[in-house]
Structure formats: structure tokens, C-alpha cells
Amino acid sequence: QVQLVQSGVEVKKPGASVKVSCKASGYTFTSYDMHWVRQAPGQGLEWMGWINAGNGNTKYSQKFQGRITISRDTTASTAYMELSSLRSEDTGIYYCARHLPELDPWGQGTLVTVSS
Amino acid sequence: QSVLTQPPSVSGAPGQRVTISCTGSSSNIGAGHDVHWYQQLPGTAPTLLIYANNYRPSGVPDRFSGSKSGTSASLAITGLQAEDEADYYCQSYDNSLSGVLFGGGTKVTVL
Numbered sequence: 001q002v003q004l005v006q007s008g009v010e011v012k013k014p015g016a017s018v019k020v021s022c023k024a025s026g027y028t029f030t031s032y033d034m035h036w037v038r039q040a041p042g043q044g045l046e047w048m049g050w051i052n053a054g055n056g057n058t059k060y061s062q063k064f065q066g067r068i069t070i071s072r073d074t075t076a077s078t079a080y081m082e083l084s085s086l087r088s089e090d091t092g093i094y095y096c097a098r099h100l101p102e103l104d105p106w107g108q109g110t111l112v113t114v115s116s
Numbered sequence: 117q118s119v120l121t122q123p124p125s126v127s128g129a130p131g132q133r134v135t136i137s138c139t140g141s142s143s144n145i146g147a148g149h150d151v152h153w154y155q156q157l158p159g160t161a162p163t164l165l166i167y168a169n170n171y172r173p174s175g176v177p178d179r180f181s182g183s184k185s186g187t188s189a190s191l192a193i194t195g196l197q198a199e200d201e202a203d204y205y206c207q208s209y210d211n212s213l214s215g216v217l218f219g220g221g222t223k224v225t226v227l
Contacts, residue, residue, distance in 0.1 A: 035216065037218075044203075044205065044218060044219075044220045044221040045154075045162065045205050045207075045218040045221065046218065047215060047216040047217065047218060049215075050216070059214065059215060061213070061215055062213070095161055095162070097162075100167070101150070101209075102150075102152040102164055102167035102168070102207075103152070103154070103162075103164065103207065103216075104163075104164040104167070104173070105163070105164075106161040106162055106163065107161065108161055109161050
């Protein structure tokens with residue numbers, strides 16, 4: 001079955017960077033875009049950006065431009081989201097999701113806590 | 117304006133029908149982009165509930181239905197059940213942002 005499995009909990013200090021992975025299985029990884037979505041504690045879903053897993057082209061939300069890098073390793077069927085210059089407001093759960101164009105499935109989420 | 121507006125909360129008794137609106141603009145829903153709906157049960161990742169305005173993925177009960185008209189979309193839940201207590205999000209694409217847009221989410225409470 002199609003599945004996205006994300007890396008584990010991260011605790012970072014302000015100013016650091018975090019890199020979250022999303023390993024895909026059950027489908028041809030390079031045939032679909034992968035999106036990243038953030039959810040702050042008690043808040044709604046916020047789109048961060050996507051990558052064309054086939055050619056590596058990316059598109060980022062203006063809010064995160066300059067701080068976010070989405071990449072992929074086709075040999076490992078894995079997408080990555082790296083966010084730099086972390087601040088406390090970046091605390092939240094980060095999800096990857098396959099683009100169909102609807103988003104399905106979603107990874108289980110990765111909790112990132114930014115605290116001094 | 118590049119936002120999708122949902123009511124923060126709706127509630128209903130078991131067996132009742134509730135609807136959730138998702139109001140956009142001419143740069144997203146009104147531009148012809150499809151609306152998708154996601155259900156997020158407490159403490160879990162979102163899952164696809166309705167895609168392309170009114171299609172249900174396999175396994176989603178037919179109590180859930182979607183519609184779209186003009187710059188708005190709606191999700192209806194008929195025969196409300198206790199397990200339907202969750203947050204619901206609409207999603208579309210926005211031409212001005214050149215990106216994905218989510219509604220703010222609606223919490224459904226079963227009384």
C-alpha cells in the first residue's frame with residue numbers, strides 16, 4: 001500500500017536548522033509531486049511548498065522563501081524538507097503529502113520543537 | 117484576497133445533518149480550481165475525505181458529500197455520528213499565490 005514514513009521528533013535551539021525526511025513506498029516515487037505542510041500547536045494547516053520528485057523543481061510559499069529547501073533522493077524514494085534560522089514560532093508538526101492533485105496520503109507527521 | 121474562509125466550529129446532535137462552508141475568491145475556487153476536503157481526527161495526521169469537489173475515496177462513508185458553486189464549496193455530513201468529531205479542512209489552489217491554499221479549519225462537535 002502507498003505509505004509515507006517520516007523521521008522522528010526533533011528538538012532544536014533558535015537559529016539552528018532542521019531537516020525532516022519522508023520515505024515513500026508502494027508507488028513510483030518520481031511520478032508524483034510531494035508537498036510539505038506545517039501545523040502549529042492548536043492551529044490549522046499551512047502549506048510550505050512542494051517538489052516535483054521527477055525533475056527536482058520546487059515551489060515555496062512566500063512565507064518560507066529564503067529559509068526552506070525541499071529536496072529529494074530518488075534512489076531512496078525520500079523527500080526532505082530543511083528549514084533554517086529556526087525560531088520559537090516554527091514549533092509544530094511537519095507533514096509530507098503526495099500530490100495527486102489532492103493530497104493523499106499524508107505522512108504521520110514530525111514534531112519539531114524550537115526552544116532555548 | 118488569497119484565503120479560504122471556514123466557520124471555526126459547527127455542532128449537531130447524533131443523526132443530524134451539518135454543513136461546513138469554504139468561501140474563496142476569483143483567484144482560487146472561482147478560477148475553477150478543484151476543492152478537496154480533509155478530516156483530522158484528534159492527535160492524527162489529516163486524511164483525504166473528498167476530492168475534486170464531490171468525489172469520495174474508497175472507504176469514506178456516503179454520509180460525507182461535497183459540492184462547489186462559484187467561489188464557494190461545502191461539505192455536508194448527514195446522519196452525524198460520534199466518530200465524526202474532528203477538524204475539517206478545505207483546500208484548493210490559488211493563482212495569485214501560485215500555490216496551495218488551506219481553509220482555517222472547522223471543528224465539528226457531536227452533542
